[in-house]
Amino acid sequence: MLPTDVIFTESGNPIETSKTFLQTSCPKCGGEVRRETETMDTFVDSSWYYIRFCHPKSDDRPFSVESVKYWMPVDQYIGGIEHAILHLLYSRFFTKVLRDLGLVEFDEPFTKLLTHGMVLKGGVAMSKSRGNVVRPDDILQQYGAD
Numbered sequence: 001m002l003p004t005d006v007i008f009t010e011s012g013n014p015i016e017t018s019k020t021f022l023q024t025s026c027p028k029c030g031g032e033v034r035r036e037t038e039t040m041d042t043f044v045d046s047s048w049y050y051i052r053f054c055h056p057k058s059d060d061r062p063f064s065v066e067s068v069k070y071w072m073p074v075d076q077y078i079g080g081i082e083h084a085i086l087h088l089l090y091s092r093f094f095t096k097v098l099r100d101l102g103l104v105e106f107d108e109p110f111t112k113l114l115t116h117g118m119v120l121k122g123g124v125a126m127s128k129s130r131g132n133v134v135r136p137d138d139i140l141q142q143y144g145a146d
Helices: 065-071 081-100 136-143
Strands: 023-025 032-034 074-080 110-116
Touching: 074 081, 081 110
Parallel strands: 074 110
Antiparallel strands: 023 032
């Protein structure tokens, strides 16, 4: 069960504020453990932003149905293959749920898909989490912006 003693602020994970949720005992050994609070894949977090962009200044609802009717579905989605696969999976799920709830009138979030290759460094996909990225400043200094 999720905790009820959370404090909602403008930043951070609200579950981190729950003293009753964080500290518990291990069901196997009985020792003290700290529960994991980051349980959602990051792609889930960003899988409905395309609808939010249709009406970004709305304060009383996630999106305007009228704005979504005008702007959606997206004409062209361009992304790296790994990102596109996972992001599209979750985006399609969100779209189909919103469609079934009667909040959107389209079946697919993106009309066309163009995936580009993966950028490798040392035979491994470049990633901030792996720490194997190339700093743009170094490239700009060596070759210029043009």
